[in-house]
Amino acid sequence: xxxxxxxxxxxxxxxxxxxxxxxxxxxxxxxxxxxxxxxxxxxxxxxxxxxxxxxxxxxxxxxxxxxxxxxxxxxxxxxxxxxxxxxxxxxxxxxxxxxxxxxxxxxxxxxxxxxxxxxxxxxxxxxxxxxxxxxxxxxxxxxxxxxxxxxxxxxxxxxxxxxxxxxxxxxxxxxxxxxxxxxxxxxxxxxxxxxxxxxxxxxxxxxxxxxxxxxxxxxxxxxxxxxxxxxxxxxxxxxxxxxxxxxxxxxxxxxxxxxxxxxxxxxxxxxxxxxxxxxxxxxxxxxxxxxxxxxxxxxxxxxxxxxxxxxxxxxxxxxxxxxxxxxxxxxxxxxxxxxxxxxxxxxxxxxxxxxxxxxxxxxxxxxxxxxxxxxxxxxxxxxxxxxxxxxxxxxxxxxxxxxxxxxxxxxxxxxxxxxxxxxxxxxxxxxxxxxxxxxxxxxxxxxxxxxxxxxxxxxxxxxxxxxxxxxxxxxxxxxxxxxxxxxxxxxxxxxxxxxxxxxxxxxxxxx
Ligand SMILES: [Zn+2]
Numbered sequence: 001x002x003x004x005x006x007x008x009x010x011x012x013x014x015x016x017x018x019x020x021x022x023x024x025x026x027x028x029x030x031x032x033x034x035x036x037x038x039x040x041x042x043x044x045x046x047x048x049x050x051x052x053x054x055x056x057x058x059x060x061x062x063x064x065x066x067x068x069x070x071x072x073x074x075x076x077x078x079x080x081x082x083x084x085x086x087x088x089x090x091x092x093x094x095x096x097x098x099x100x101x102x103x104x105x106x107x108x109x110x111x112x113x114x115x116x117x118x119x120x121x122x123x124x125x126x127x128x129x130x131x132x133x134x135x136x137x138x139x140x141x142x143x144x145x146x147x148x149x150x151x152x153x154x155x156x157x158x159x160x161x162x163x164x165x166x167x168x169x170x171x172x173x174x175x176x177x178x179x180x181x182x183x184x185x186x187x188x189x190x191x192x193x194x195x196x197x198x199x200x201x202x203x204x205x206x207x208x209x210x211x212x213x214x215x216x217x218x219x220x221x222x223x224x225x226x227x228x229x230x231x232x233x234x235x236x237x238x239x240x241x242x243x244x245x246x247x248x249x250x251x252x253x254x255x256x257x258x259x260x261x262x263x264x265x266x267x268x269x270x271x272x273x274x275x276x277x278x279x280x281x282x283x284x285x286x287x288x289x290x291x292x293x294x295x296x297x298x299x300x301x302x303x304x305x306x307x308x309x310x311x312x313x314x315x316x317x318x319x320x321x322x323x324x325x326x327x328x329x330x331x332x333x334x335x336x337x338x339x340x341x342x343x344x345x346x347x348x349x350x351x352x353x354x355x356x357x358x359x360x361x362x363x364x365x366x367x368x369x370x371x372x373x374x375x376x377x378x379x380x381x382x383x384x385x386x387x388x389x390x391x392x393x394x395x396x397x398x399x400x401x402x403x404x405x406x407x408x409x410x411x412x413x414x415x416x417x418x419x420x421x422x423x424x425x426x427x428x429x430x431x432x433x434x435x436x437x438x439x440x441x442x443x444x445x446x447x448x449x450x451x452x453x454x455x456x457x458x459x460x461x462x463x464x465x466x467x468x469x470x471x472x473x474x475x476x477x478x479x480x481x482x483x484x485x486x487x488x489x490x491x492x493x494x495x496x497x498x499x500x501x502x503x504x505x506x507x508x509x510x511x
Contacts, residue, residue: 027145031314032096033103034143038132039068041103049110052076052123058088059208062155063137067208072109072128080127081374083332083339084218087325088131088209091174091223091286092153093138097303098224100318102132105325118330125333129218134205135174141165150308151193153228155203159190172197174206175223178289185284196284206286211464213290217371219332219378220258221290221298224321226307233305234268237279239291239298242364248278250362254380255297258331262299266324269304269317274324295368297380299328335408337380342370342390344489344510345414350375352490353392353415357381358399372460372488378408393491394418394510417510442482443469443507445496449476452499456481458507459493466492483509 033041045053054076058069073082087105089098109128112119122128133139137156142149147167154171158164165171169191176187179200187194201207213221227233238255241248249255259276266274279300281288290298304317342353354367355377370377381404388411391397395415402409447454456469456479469481475498489509496503 025150027149028096028143028308029310029314031100031311032143033099033132035068035133035136035139038099038103042068042070045106045110049113050077052113053106053110058129058131058134058212059204061135061137061205062157062203065136065140067131067134067136067205069129069131070106072106072123072130073126074124079373081341081376082125082127083378084127084129084216084371085220085222085329085332086129086131086209086212086216086218087222087224088134089224090133090135090139091205092225093135093142093155094149094151094153095224095226095303095307096133096139096142097226097307097309097314097317097321098301099132100314101224101303101321101325102130104315104318104322106130108322118326121333122326122329126329127216128329129212129216131209134209136205138171153193154195155205157197157203159195168193171195172203174203175225175285176283177201177203177206178210178284178286180284180289180292181282182284184282200284209286210289213294213296215372217294217369217377218296219380220328221286221296222325222328223286223298223300225300225302226304227302228307232302234266234272234274235302236263236266236274236276237287237300237302238276239287240279240281242281242362244281244364246362246364249281249291249365250360251291251295251297251365251380252278253382254360257382258297258328258380259299261331262324262328265327266301267320269313274301292365295366332378332380334406335380336383336404336406337378338386338388338402338404338409338411339376339378340411340413342375342377342392342413342415344395345416346510348414350488351392351395351415352488353390353395353413355379356389356391358387358389359384360386375488390415392489394489394508442480443494445470445473445479445481447473447475447477447479447498451475451501454496454498457495457497458484459495461491461493469494483507 042055046055054071056069057066059067089102090096113123114120142152154173157172159170173194176194176196182200185196187196236259238259239249263274263276279287287298287300290296303321342351344351352372353370383405385403387399387401389399390413396418398413402411454473455471457465458467458469459465466487467484473479492507494505494507
């Protein structure tokens with residue numbers, strides 16, 4: 001058969017099976033990956049490729065299931081100062097083509113490592129994080145052939161509290177539950193398939209993604225979907241058009257450049273390449289939040305033209321998307337872009353600092369911070385001349401110029417501690433600052449008489465507890481409390497709890 005006829009036959013077959021599946025099948029096609037099979041496969045791969053494949057979880061679901069994630073990298077069991085990329089599938093439970101694409105991608109990386117130089121470079125240069133199924137609860141419902149399984153998109157939140165899944169009433173749309181443009185989005189009826197949920201980040205699945213992104217600061221985040229509306233088939237959406245009056249995001253040129261390269265490398269069922277277009281910033285979606293709050297390039301890919309395929313088509317579609325993703329990964333390896341490390345001039349320790357490329361800046365996006373472990377930043381750019389300003393409370397800001405042609409330009413900063421900027425670091429009547437840069441880092445707590453014993457905890461600005469500074473601290477006297485030695489410089493919150501009384505203050509740790 002000529003190829004074009006073959007292709008036509010494949011399309012017709014696909015459409016035919018699609019119709020028959022929704023009409024009569026009792027569960028998804030067996031060629032799709034089930035959560036339990038993914039876990040088994042991960043165990044096999046980890047045994048076979050322990051140096052480059054490492055199992056983790058990104059978090060737990062609403063029903064307390066682990067959400068599996070893997071890191072593919074050299075020394076995969078350890079975090080290294082390499083650019084990170086995050087790919088996840090099945091945020092919507094009935095859109096499993098991204099899961100197949102991720103499993104194909106992982107397999108190609110493992111099999112090709114040390115055989116194909118391009119694959120080896122991807123593994124060695126980057127930390128690649130893959131979450132094949134984000135909405136594991138919805139997935140388990142769909143893949144057990146539960147009620148309305150082919151259309152179940154949301155989580156399994158029991159909106160009516162009757163203890164069983166009701167379609168379409170139960171569940172929250174994980175792509176409408178982000179704290180972005182929340183009030184303006186009025187999908188408040190639980191029976192909507194795009195129900196935003198009772199409050200922002202009510203669903204632990206996306207809290208897990210949010211926290212991972214804030215901590216790891218990936219260069220690119222990819223969210224794989226499949227379209228319910230057929231007009232958006234085979235599309236990559238890049239971030240974004242700010243309808244609040246800001247126009248295109250400050251990274252529009254590079255966002256589109258990356259999307260165009262990636263779309264051009266990804267083939268659809270007709271043998272044509274994918275298309276790309278900007279997304280609007282109007283919805284409480286992951287893409288809008290990630291780019292808006294962190295400046296990280298966040299993409300949505302709508303795989304194929306509908307959610308469910310059968311037989312060999314399942315694998316063919318996933319494999320095409322997996323191959324196309326190589327272009328995106330290689331763009332992150334090759335640049336162009338600006339990267340570097342921010343350290344304290346006093347201690348050489350990394351700093352969580354804001355890094356502004358002044359030619360690619362808007363107050364509606366960011367702040368763009370370095371990751372906490374190594375103080376690294378990576379910013380894809382187009383070729384051109386740029387000025388970069390780095391700032392962190394407690395240090396003097398610095399600006400440097402750089403010209404980017406091909407590849408990555410390295411631009412490191414060693415910031416000088418600014419003693420006068422430290423000021424009264426802790427703003428609370430019980431807490432008195434006495435910490436100074438360089439030597440002993442401590443704060444002083446003056447406990448008024450008559451209170452119960454106090455506990456003092458330290459939190460980062462995202463609300464993660466990074467240490468307990470003291471507990472059982474007696475009232476009516478002062479306490480000298482050491483700050484943890486192995487945390488990065490930056491702004492932290494100190495919380496003192498004494499019985500039902502509580503005070504919170506800020507502390508700037510300068511290293
Ligand atoms: Zn979707």
